[in-house]
Amino acid sequence: xxxxxxxxxxxxxxxxxxxxxxxxxxxxxxxxxxxxxxxxxxxxxxxxxxxxxxxxxxxxxxxxxxxxxxxxxxxxxxxxxxxxxxxxxxxxxxxxxxxxxxxxxxxxxxxxxxxxxxxxxxxxxxxxxxxxxxxxxxxxxxxxxxxxxxxxxxxxxxxxxxxxxxxxxxxxxxxxxxxxxxxxxxxxxxxxxxxxxxxxxxxxxxxxxxxxxxxxxxxxxxxxxxxxxxxxxxxxxxxxxxxxxxxxxxxxxxxxxxxxxxxxx
Amino acid sequence: xxxxxxxxxxxxxxxxxxxxxxxxxxxxxxxxxxxxxxxxxxxxxxxxxxxxxxxxxxxxxxxxxxxxxxxxxxxxxxxxxxxxxxxxxxxxxxxxxxxxxxxxxxxxxxxxxxxxxxxxxxxxxxxxxxxxxxxxxxxxxxxxxxxxxxxxxxxxxxxxxxxxxxxxxxxxxxxxxxxxxxxxxxxxxxxxxxxxxxxxxxxxxxxxxxxxxxxxxxxxxxxxxxxxxxxxxxxxxxxxxxxxxxxxxxxxxxxxxxxxxxxxxxxxxxxxxxxxxxxxxxxxxxxxxxxxxxxxxxxxxxxxxxxxxxxxxxxxxxxxxxxxxxxxxxxxxxxxxxxxxxxxxxxxxxxxxxxxxxxxxxxxxxxxxxxxxxxxxx
Ligand SMILES: Cc1cc2nc3c(=O)[nH]c(=O)nc-3n(C[C@H](O)[C@H](O)[C@H](O)COP(=O)(O)OP(=O)(O)OC[C@H]3O[C@@H](n4cnc5c(N)ncnc54)[C@H](O)[C@@H]3O)c2cc1C
Numbered sequence: 001x002x003x004x005x006x007x008x009x010x011x012x013x014x015x016x017x018x019x020x021x022x023x024x025x026x027x028x029x030x031x032x033x034x035x036x037x038x039x040x041x042x043x044x045x046x047x048x049x050x051x052x053x054x055x056x057x058x059x060x061x062x063x064x065x066x067x068x069x070x071x072x073x074x075x076x077x078x079x080x081x082x083x084x085x086x087x088x089x090x091x092x093x094x095x096x097x098x099x100x101x102x103x104x105x106x107x108x109x110x111x112x113x114x115x116x117x118x119x120x121x122x123x124x125x126x127x128x129x130x131x132x133x134x135x136x137x138x139x140x141x142x143x144x145x146x147x148x149x150x151x152x153x154x155x156x157x158x159x160x161x162x163x164x165x166x167x168x169x170x171x172x173x174x175x176x177x178x179x180x181x182x183x184x185x186x187x188x189x190x191x192x193x194x195x196x197x198x199x200x201x202x203x204x205x206x207x208x209x210x211x212x213x214x215x216x217x218x219x220x221x222x223x224x225x226x227x228x229x230x231x232x233x234x235x236x237x238x239x240x241x242x243x244x245x246x247x248x249x250x251x252x253x254x255x256x257x258x259x260x261x262x263x264x265x
Numbered sequence: 266x267x268x269x270x271x272x273x274x275x276x277x278x279x280x281x282x283x284x285x286x287x288x289x290x291x292x293x294x295x296x297x298x299x300x301x302x303x304x305x306x307x308x309x310x311x312x313x314x315x316x317x318x319x320x321x322x323x324x325x326x327x328x329x330x331x332x333x334x335x336x337x338x339x340x341x342x343x344x345x346x347x348x349x350x351x352x353x354x355x356x357x358x359x360x361x362x363x364x365x366x367x368x369x370x371x372x373x374x375x376x377x378x379x380x381x382x383x384x385x386x387x388x389x390x391x392x393x394x395x396x397x398x399x400x401x402x403x404x405x406x407x408x409x410x411x412x413x414x415x416x417x418x419x420x421x422x423x424x425x426x427x428x429x430x431x432x433x434x435x436x437x438x439x440x441x442x443x444x445x446x447x448x449x450x451x452x453x454x455x456x457x458x459x460x461x462x463x464x465x466x467x468x469x470x471x472x473x474x475x476x477x478x479x480x481x482x483x484x485x486x487x488x489x490x491x492x493x494x495x496x497x498x499x500x501x502x503x504x505x506x507x508x509x510x511x512x513x514x515x516x517x518x519x520x521x522x523x524x525x526x527x528x529x530x531x532x533x534x535x536x537x538x539x540x541x542x543x544x545x546x547x548x549x550x551x552x553x554x555x556x557x558x559x560x561x562x563x564x565x566x567x568x569x570x571x572x573x574x575x576x577x578x579x580x581x582x583x584x585x586x587x588x589x590x591x592x593x594x595x596x597x598x599x600x601x602x603x604x605x606x607x608x609x610x611x612x613x614x615x616x617x618x619x620x621x622x623x624x625x626x627x628x629x630x631x632x633x634x635x636x637x638x639x640x641x642x643x
Binding site for chain 2: 200
């Protein structure tokens with residue numbers, strides 16, 4: 001049986017991005033007004049796991065680090081079809097950067113026990129560092145392939161996957177256990193179903209804090225974070241209207257020129 | 266204390282229904298609007314998403330989730346497409362008489378297929394001679410041995426041309442006080458869907474006529490007792506039918522509010538978005554007040570229904586209120602949009618047309634007041 005761990009993050013709903021404010025003192029996002037959702041690319045990670053489970057024998061554990069409210073998104077993943085949920089939640093984990101997050105998640109995965117594959121989104125829609133996957137693989141001392149857009153071969157110990165490049169892809173052969181960070185090209189995530197939600201009633205979520213993980217506080221949360229956000233600011237977008245005149249051909253020519261000047265095309 | 270919060274699970278149902286509506290239904294709306302035809306893809310998707318299974322007990326292949334969950338699903342689907350919510354609400358209206366009055370044999374025969382969406386249901390009561398007054402129907406049955414022979418026509422039947430499992434109300438040829446409700450299906454000969462209506466709104470939801478010509482129905486297809494069919498169909502229409510319209514109305518109100526907020530934040534007049542104008546805020550507030558009040562009426566009645574408490578009067582209040590204020594909300598949403606509101610590119614023009622159709626379905630507002638009047642005087 002293939003043991004899959006999917007790492008998911010609770011992020012403020014990107015659809016309500018306009019309501020996200022930045023705390024001027026701590027330079028962190030003030031999320032209170034905006035509901036949490038599963039990070040969009042993590043849904044692709046979930047979908048990859050679910051498809052593998054449909055193809056063969058697999059067990060899916062879903063793992064998240066976050067505040068207690070993040071339990072909702074773990075539950076959602078159980079409703080999508082994951083078998084077991086794990087929430088790493090402790091005030092000591094708070095304020096973690098990508099490094100401390102990856103460390104904590106790696107400890108969580110080790111505690112879950114045997115695993116063959118770890119899927120996570122390439123990036124989170126709020127932090128967007130793209131570091132957590134690779135750093136987690138480093139802590140687990142296993143290979144990582146980032147930006148996976150297709151799983152070509154998933155039988156046996158060696159997998160073949162396509163990893164996105166700007167103008168193409170790299171075909172990678174990798175030995176399990178391994179971490180894969182996925183792009184949205186990999187699949188179209190399924191939506192929640194009513195019967196899935198009913199089935200999730202019986203599935204369990206284990207909540208682990210610092211004691212359950214048994215790791216020193218210095219390596220966690222703010223204390224364990226080597227990076228600091230020195231500044232964060234919102235950009236202002238403005239709309240400008242410029243009317244173009246002339247014949248149809250002249251207008252088209254001017255339009256192309258202006259778009260080129262603006263770097264759009 | 267009264268708990269007004271939705272459970273975590275109910276919130277997840279809402280999310281599931283919203284995701285379904287936005288991904289599976291929304292893309293089909295332009296074609297539905299243009300052709301007025303039912304989208305096969307939407308019907309298939311509804312089946313796959315188990316939307317027809319919500320009110321069917323688990324032992325017959327349903328989800329057994331009940332009526333608050335159904336209200337949530339309808340509200341969310343209607344927020345995207347009132348036509349689709351209407352179609353779905355009448356599937357349940359067709360299913361309910363079998364669940365509540367069907368013999369074990371009928372339940373086993375029909376419910377699993379209905380739950381999967383392999384069969385599609387409706388209920389046909391209305392006729393040219395009897396809408397608000399169902400006793401005025403003329404579709405008549407006469408007995409021949411153990412069979413019933415039915416002749417007549419039905420009009421304004423939702424899902425008329427797509428349904429294959431239909432609860433029909435008929436009247437005795439001999440006794441004007443005796444009614445029989447039957448479930449008929451596609452394998453029976455002697456009935457067909459005839460005229461298709463072209464409605465101003467809810468385009469993509471099929472409404473039309475049915476004709477019965479010497480339709481032979483075995484006694485085993487009877488719902489409830491012989492002669493007591495009026496009670497069968499009225500019971501289903503009283504809570505499931507009215508409740509369904511309430512769900513449709515709530516979604517429409519929510520959609521009107523959302524579109525109006527969006528437009529009024531974007532439309533700049535006098536150097537500011539029009540949402541800064543008190544006159545506009547007033548309208549937005551009014552839509553919101555009606556939506557909040559409507560939700561309380563709706564979910565209270567649905568919660569009663571889940572608890573097995575009689576709730577057709579409460580649903581009459583909710584149906585009256587929500588379908589009336591949905592029409593008001595649509596008018597205000599169109600007003601907020603100014604001239605743009607009359608253009609088909611703007612969704613509110615569709616909401617306006619859809620709102621007009623909410624009124625008569627499952628009983629007009631006048632009839633709701635008749636029922637409520639009777640209730641308060643009882
Ligand atoms: C989109 C749509 C879908 C429908 N789907 C179905 C369906 O699936 N199955 C089905 O059986 N039917 C269906 N109907 C029919 C619907 O139930 C009837 O249209 C409704 O009951 C009204 O009947 P009527 O149209 O004959 O109007 P009438 O009964 O002729 O009413 C005419 C007017 O008289 C008023 N009126 C009637 N009685 C009274 C009274 N006692 N006091 C005061 N005023 C009164 C009415 O309010 C109305 O204003 C549907 C209708 C629509 C529009």
